[in-house]
Amino acid sequence: MPLVSRPVGRRERNKQEKLDRITAAATELFAERGVDEVTTQEIADKADIGAGTLFLYAKSKGELLLLVQNSTYAAALAEGKRAAEGITDPLDAVMAIVRPVVECNRKQVDNGRTYLREIVFGDPEEPHHRDALDLSAQTEDAIAVVLQRDPGTSAQDAAVRARIVSAIMFISMGATFNIADPVDDVVREIRDQVRVLLPR
Known part of the structure; x- marks a missing residue:
């Protein structure tokens, strides 16, 4: 019996979208100014999430x-x-x-x-x-x-x-x-x- 893939739920889609925004924001800021010159708050702001949410994805x-x-x-x-x-x-x-x-x-x-x-x-x-x-x-x-x-x-x-x-x-x-x-x-x-x- 073939396995049927289940559609990705809304919660998982939201998590992936936040991760994508975080990655894009960090990539851009790190490339512009270097990791030492960027704060986690700036990354959270650019990704349009709270700092607490950011730390759920990277501590x-x-x-x-x-x-x-x-x-x-x-x-x-x-x-x-x-x-x-x-x-x-x-x-x-x-x-x-x-x-x-x-x-x-x-x-x-x-x-x-x-x-x-x-x-x-x-x-x-x-x-x-x-x-x-x-x-x-x-x-x-x-x-x-x-x-x-x-x-x-x-x-x-x-x-x-x-x-x-x-x-x-x-x-x-x-x-x-x-x-x-x-x-x-x-x-x-x-x-x-x-x-x-x-x-x-």
């Missing part, structure tokens, strides 16, 4: 940033995975995955660095934080799949190397010493380190 400004950045990170990762499919060289394929993630993270450098800090130090019990950790794991999995194309690389070695690539990305994107560097320089720095990591 902190850090969680709001995770909410905003997670969707762009997911799109960047999907773009990178598509690009890597047709590339045979392992280093080039890894970098095809890495580049869109770096571009996404560097659109607004302070927001990108704060996003990374939230991933590392945020509350893993919060749903947007869990989503961010899941995206990090998906990135590592995508890199490991590419590395396993080399017949001499075991699944375990590929997973370990992918974890190292992820750490290299985090440090390169979040470090203060290259805060003013353009995307190409950050990608080049990551590539130089990953090249040494991969078997020859």
Whole structure:
């Protein structure tokens, strides 16, 4: 007997509409002024909801940033995975995955660095934080799949190397010493380190 999908109720539609308004408001304000310069009250006002309602969807400004950045990170990762499919060289394929993630993270450098800090130090019990950790794991999995194309690389070695690539990305994107560097320089720095990591 086929399953019949039930229509979404009014309450669920209202919740989704509020979440969409919150996401749009936070996205716009964070892009304009950076996460540190925006208050949660401003986001609530722009989303046309009360501050108390806002905190039902995200309990902190850090969680709001995770909410905003997670969707762009997911799109960047999907773009990178598509690009890597047709590339045979392992280093080039890894970098095809890495580049869109770096571009996404560097659109607004302070927001990108704060996003990374939230991933590392945020509350893993919060749903947007869990989503961010899941995206990090998906990135590592995508890199490991590419590395396993080399017949001499075991699944375990590929997973370990992918974890190292992820750490290299985090440090390169979040470090203060290259805060003013353009995307190409950050990608080049990551590539130089990953090249040494991969078997020859």
